[in-house]
Amino acid sequence: MGVARRGKATYETTNVWIRGTGSVVGPNEGSGPLKGQFDRVWPDEQNGQTTWEKAEQAILSEAYDEALRKSETDWSQIDLVVGGDLLDQIVTTNFNGRTHQRPLAGVFSACATFTEGLGVGAMLLGGGGLERVMVSAASHHQTAERQFRFPLELGYQRTPTAAWTATAAGAVVLANERGPLRIEAVTFGRVVDLGGKDPNDMGSAMAPAAYDTIQQHLADTGQSAGDFDAIFTGDLGHFGVEMLIRYAQEKQLDLSEVLDDCGRSLYDADQQDTHNGGSGPGCSASVFAGPLARRLVQGDYRRLLLVATGALFSPTTYQQGESIPCIAHAVAVVREEASR
Amino acid sequence: MDSEKARYQQLTQEMMPRRPVLRNAIMAFVVGGLICVVGQCIQWFFMHQGMSAKEASSPTAVVLIGLGALFTGLGWYDRIVKHGGMGGTLPITGFANAMVSPAMEFRTEGLVMGVGARLFTVAGPVLVYGMTAAMVVGAVRWLITGVA
Incomplete structure (x- = not known):
């Protein structure tokens, strides 16, 4: 066990494992290219729920169930839940706490x-004292x-760059006992x-924020982009993605070979009319907990850098003419055999 | 940092995918035109019942608003505007859509703070500035012609 600082903003964790993942998505997400x-x-x-907000809580609850089932874990073994969502007062995550009754640290x-959440959970586990941590995000x-x-039924035209918030939830059970995947390092x-x-x-x-975190991770760990089989951003x-590749190129970092994006992968832009692609906390969570974790376990990838990206604005700030501050956090996930 | 911001914003503008402006304009013309043709037919129907053109305009507006509300409720109107753009937003049916969609949306928050408080979230600005413009135009007309 342990956490070791590398460079300016990166922390290497030892003996932090992903025991199991759960991913639940809506009909559009489930019928896209990642079907x-x-x-x-x-x-x-809506899946039988009376309000959309209850539906979001329910989809997260189902992701928890799947993560617990696949990691053969009971709620009573979870020492801490670290999670968040997009709604005001992160109600989706907090309201689920009413039922699971485990210690909860909400993040946004x-x-x-x-x-x-993955980074915070990995560092807490690495630091010792906890045995299993549930990490989640939903939208x-x-x-x-x-x-x-x-309002949903209001007619208006979306621009080509508009994102489509995904109906999706992903949950991961982190543990200090060996699992199929290991969290190697975290860059905040x-x-x-x-x-x-x-x-x-x-x-x-968000592209410059993604660039900033990716180059920081590579610099801190002394790696190049090619050391990863894939670098997945969250919802560019x-x-x-085009902007990030171009922007990184200008800064002498070539990402064109390894870069992909969870939001871009989630929908078929031509068939599903989703314009720029998927977004929302549940987008990167479900794409990681489903397809990406699967590819890692099956051996398609051995080392993956997941860099979820966030636009930290509110409706009030953009109506007041403020620009959009953005952030990205990176987590390096490796398959067991590759890590030793 | 400011120069970096300016440069990045310029790069964004250069690389931004183009909006299909011509196609949007043609679709707006077709969709808006069709709605107007429907309106004209409704007016002719009322005139056929013995009303004058002026008398028929009020019931025509009522029927169009009813149709706009119905199509919103059925979940069709947002698709019409998706393709028709302003051609779907500008006619009175679009105004009905702007009123009915929040009414449907916010009923889960109750009749007072939900539907009541949020009903004008979209249509409110249209009413405020529409009425203001009407008053200004009316005042100008009164000043010039003396007719209120």
């Missing part, structure tokens, strides 16, 4: 919440639309704001 790679797919966005980095398309945009990002103001173009606003989407 069949999630634990459960809801038949519709908008759509970067999942890797913030729901309709609750996010209500909070950030317009700083807030980067290069002046983007358009809430319908969060991809280009089609345009954000």
